[in-house]
Amino acid sequence: MKANLVLKNAAVYTVDSDLSWAQAIAIADRKILFVGSNTDVEAYIGPDTTVIDLDGKMVLPAFVDSHMHPAQSAHIYQYGLGLFDVTGEDQIQAYLNAVRQYAAKNSDAPWIVGGGYSRSAFDEIGPRKEWLDEIDSVRPIVITSTDGHSMWVNSKALEIANIDKDTPQPQEGVIKHDPKTSEPSGLLQEPGAMNLVAQHIPEPPKEQIKNSLLWLQGWLNAKGITTVHEAMLGIEEHHIIEAYDELAQDGKLTVRYRASWNISPEGDVAAQIDQGKALSKRFTHPHFKAHSFKFFADHVTEEETGLLLEPYAHRDDDWYGIKVWGDDILQDAFSQIDSAGYQIHVHVIGDAAAQYTLDALEFTQDVNGKRDARHSFAHLQLARPKDIKRMGDLGISVHTSPYWMIIDDYFWKLNLPYLGHERAFYQQYPFNSLFKAGVNVTIASDFFVTEPEPLVAIYCGMTRRMPQLVFDRDYGGKSNYRSISDPDAELKPGDLGVLPPLDERASLKDMLVASTLNGAYANFLNEDIGSIEVGKLADLVVLDQNLFEIDIEEIPTTQIEMTFFEGQLVHSTE
Ligand SMILES: [Zn+2]
Incomplete structure (x- = not known):
């Protein structure tokens, strides 16, 4: 059988049970057909085979991220107010500027929904509703912290959720109060408190x-x-x-x-x-x-x-x-x-x-x-x-x-x-x-x-x-x-x-x-992916240098030159 794709002259770290190294991989119909030497892979190369000479670059099984919140996060990044990368010498002011800009740009959005502020930018009481009220007091503003465990809201959001100074503390959460006024301060911690507001946010299309x-x-x-x-x-x-x-x-x-x-x-x-x-x-x-x-x-x-x-x-x-x-x-x-x-x-x-x-x-x-x-x-x-x-x-x-x-x-x-x-x-x-x-x-x-x-x-x-x-x-x-x-x-x-x-x-x-x-x-996927072995799906990454041969400080800046998902090239820096 001939391969659709052959990768050769590579440093392939297979992550098989012996953690063995190989030079070449042959791929056909989404799966790995062969793993071994440059010489032996020749038998899999036919007239229709694409051959990529990797010139010593490293090949690894593609990575698995075992816990994340993709749909929610991607929606905030694409459609919401993202504060994730907002930094400044005055961090709180930088956040407020970003909120103001987003609110002005999205003047017809009924809710301002976002995420990504860091709790470490604020004191123990946390961010305050009054700062957001100054930006918009007519529309509810709801921003989730970057750790996902608290929410910064304005007075309108509190009003929609019926939260005032007499609201009893929920079982699984805390409504923070301003120590001076005893009013809710604008920070809701954990699902018991956050859901009081979150349940009113319209589900995204x-x-x-x-x-x-x-x-x-x-x-x-x-x-x-x-x-x-x-x-x-x-x-x-x-x-x-x-x-x-x-x-x-x-x-x-x-x-x-x-x-x-x-x-x-x-x-x-x-x-x-x-x-x-x-x-x-x-x-x-x-x-x-x-x-x-x-x-x-x-x-x-x-x-x-x-x-x-x-x-x-x-x-x-x-x-x-x-x-x-x-x-x-x-x-x-x-x-x-x-x-x-x-x-x-x-x-x-x-x-x-x-x-x-x-x-x-x-x-x-x-x-x-x-x-x-x-x-x-x-x-x-x-x-x-x-x-x-x-x-x-x-x-x-x-x-x-x-x-x-x-x-x-x-x-x-x-x-x-x-x-x-x-x-x-x-x-x-x-x-x-x-x-x-x-x-x-x-x-x-x-x-x-x-x-x-x-x-x-x-x-x-x-x-x-x-x-x-x-x-x-x-x-x-x-x-x-x-x-x-x-x-x-x-x-x-x-x-x-x-x-x-x-x-x-x-x-x-x-x-x-x-x-x-x-x-x-x-994830019960170890029969299908996770290592580079014959019969597994061809989920692979190509790195521009061998992680075992470089200074540790170079690992974070190593380039991911190609990513394959089931034999299909889904990312390339070329
Ligand atoms: Zn999580």
Whole structure:
């Protein structure tokens, strides 16, 4: 049999079980036909074969991003008010200028909806409604923070949601109040508070969602990503669900999606799970399936809503964060999902969240028996060593975001005061420990929390430091920050350096396996993708240099010259 396409003279890192290297790949009908030497690939070259001589460049399996929010994020980037890249010496003023410009440009939009402000730009009360009221007091303004866990709103949005100073605090969230006036200040934290407003925002038209997903996949392909886990699909978000499925059915996707149905502790949990199961059966296209269920065990430490074993250091009221689920309800929900053969995907930030979720997963395994379940945690900022061992024993995946395993602005302004010195400096983001415990570690951007750049994630996982290009982009214009590369340097507050402990750094080999095969495994795709082996789909990236042969500082700026999705060239710098 002859190939459609042959890549030769390459440094092919196959990520097969021996982590072997090859020189050439032959591809026919979307799949890999041959992997081996330049000499042996000749047999697959016929008159119609396209042959690309790669001149020593590196070939890897294409990357998997195991936890992100593609539809929502792409829609904000394409149609909403994006504050993600807005920076300035006066950060708050820079945000307000961007809001003002967007409001003027979109004068006929009934709502101003956006995302991307950083909580670290504001004080503990957060951004204020009055600043937005000055820009527009007639239309509601709703902006989600870049971590997705809070919302900045104006007075009109509060009015539509019927929130005033007497509104009781919701169970799973906080309505922030101005300490001087006792009025709601304009910050809503976590779903219990955010949904009071969010439920009134009109659902975006399906065509807009499709357009933004098509735009996003071009970006993902350019970063070398061809598989994504959509980590929070609402069972009522019909336009989003149908947008994915219709694009898949029409053969338009160059990214394959796996997805998780979001289960809320409010309302009938068993009924939500049944609805998710029924929906799962409807969507069977290889480019869009949803066989997983998403839970939040807690929220985030920067909103004081991540669940900790020891109280938050900056408060004197013994505050541990939010425990989203009661143990019994969580155990019932997990067992119901597991016994039906579906996956469980849990947002876990704090060490106490890890502990009670592991208890529920162990309970599930005890009642249902051990099976190839591939349940998973996402994020994991803090976890005790004995709980990391339990993760390995349970065979779960942890979707990590090495982008965050650094000392940045968040660290100094939020992590350090909230967690205290010991936890902030020495216990955040256990990483190498996960590999050592036998956890299936994967890489995730949590986009829009972080813009997906697998080579940046690989660098951060290996160094626990922000790459220079990210420093220049995000902090370069601000005079009060220094970028420090020496891991032993004494850091002054505000210095952006290496996050200890150093033995939590991972190797290049582990980072590459985590970014490819482990992501495939977590999504039950390891028979199809994740390594370069005969019979698998040809999802590949070509890099302009061999990551094993260059200085580590060059990894983030390495060019992704080509990306192939099922044998089709979907990105090229040529
Ligand atoms: Zn997420």
